[in-house]
Amino acid sequence: MMKKALTIAGSDSGGGAGIQADLKTFQELEVYGMSVLTAVTAQNTLGVQGVYPLPYEAVAKQLDSVLVDIGTDALKTGMLFDSEIIEIVAEKVKQYQLNTLVVDPVMIAKGGASLLQTEAILALRKSLLPLSFVTTPNIPEAEVLANMEITSQEDKKEAAKRIADFGVNNVLIKGGHEENADIASDLLFDGEHFHTFTSKRIQTENTHGTGCTFSAAITAELAKGASIFDAISVAKAFITDAITYDLHIGNGHGPTNHWAYKHKGVLDND
Ligand SMILES: Nc1ncnc2c1ncn2[C@@H]1O[C@H](COP(=O)(O)OP(=O)(O)O)[C@@H](O)[C@H]1O
Numbered sequence: 001m002m003k004k005a006l007t008i009a010g011s012d013s014g015g016g017a018g019i020q021a022d023l024k025t026f027q028e029l030e031v032y033g034m035s036v037l038t039a040v041t042a043q044n045t046l047g048v049q050g051v052y053p054l055p056y057e058a059v060a061k062q063l064d065s066v067l068v069d070i071g072t073d074a075l076k077t078g079m080l081f082d083s084e085i086i087e088i089v090a091e092k093v094k095q096y097q098l099n100t101l102v103v104d105p106v107m108i109a110k111g112g113a114s115l116l117q118t119e120a121i122l123a124l125r126k127s128l129l130p131l132s133f134v135t136t137p138n139i140p141e142a143e144v145l146a147n148m149e150i151t152s153q154e155d156k157k158e159a160a161k162r163i164a165d166f167g168v169n170n171v172l173i174k175g176g177h178e179e180n181a182d183i184a185s186d187l188l189f190d191g192e193h194f195h196t197f198t199s200k201r202i203q204t205e206n207t208h209g210t211g212c213t214f215s216a217a218i219t220a221e222l223a224k225g226a227s228i229f230d231a232i233s234v235a236k237a238f239i240t241d242a243i244t245y246d247l248h249i250g251n252g253h254g255p256t257n258h259w260a261y262k263h264k265g266v267l268d269n270d
């Protein structure tokens with residue numbers, strides 16, 4: 001039986017991040033993908049030109065439609081926009097007893113546009129993180145959640161512990177923003193131990209959607225029954241290939257290549 005994965009996120013009209021990145025990743029990793037939209041963004045490789053949240057009722061209804069009938073083996077959240085949407089998601093996660101929740105605490109798009117209202121940070125900490133199996137902040141997001149600056153490996157560890165204290169089982173702080181490093185190193189705290197997942201750093205401007213793609217890959221692997229460690233290992237290989245075979249599309253920060261992980265051979269012969 002094919003496993004199922006659900007993403008609750010915003011639409012990226014440019015196709016590189018958000019719902020579109022998530023569904024492409026689910027497809028490549030061979031899980032059945034479903035989506036609940038929270039907002040529509042007018043977006044391309046140059047940035048975000050508009051943000052249009054959906055009515056709260058639309059978010060709640062989409063969740064009920066999917067969960068009453070189809071159900072899911074794992075789910076992830078991306079852009080949630082405000083505290084009301086966070087509370088709706090938290091309610092539904094409890095109501096339908098969903099255990100495998102991946103929270104990618106999307107706050108700001110790479111060009112600087114806000115995808116989460118500042119008032120919503122509290123709701124994220126108090127209502128959603130306690131229900132989560134894993135959360136995947138980048139460094140600026142980890143700084144906001146943990147309420148501290150991160151300038152060293154020790155700071156990263158301290159921030160991971162502080163975020164775990166909100167009640168989430170696993171905290172994965174991504175190292176994509178450490179631009180001076182020659183590796184891209186992500187730190188996992190599983191409540192007891194630290195592990196790092198490392199790849200070489202790829203020099204490219206085309207990193208639009210890396211965080212969405214990475215957390216979607218973790219979600220797909222968890223849906224198939226992988227352990228958190230194995231799910232992150234596959235996701236790290238998936239995102240590294242997707243960045244290595246990046247797409248030179250548009251005039252700004254292009255997207256990653258969701259096709260690469262499964263079809264490197266074909267791309268190498270291109
Ligand atoms: N230039 C890069 N080379 C290799 N891996 C990268 C690069 N940039 C980001 N990554 C990896 O992509 C994943 C997403 O991280 P990040 O870019 O920090 O997320 P976000 O998109 O949320 O800011 C992480 O595994 C990170 O290590």
Ligand SMILES: Cc1ncc(COP(=O)(O)O)c(N)n1
Nearest residue numbers: 010017018109209210211212
């Ligand atoms: C609708 C939407 N959701 C999320 C992101 C973040 O993208 P990234 O993965 O590059 O942090 C985005 N740019 N747009």
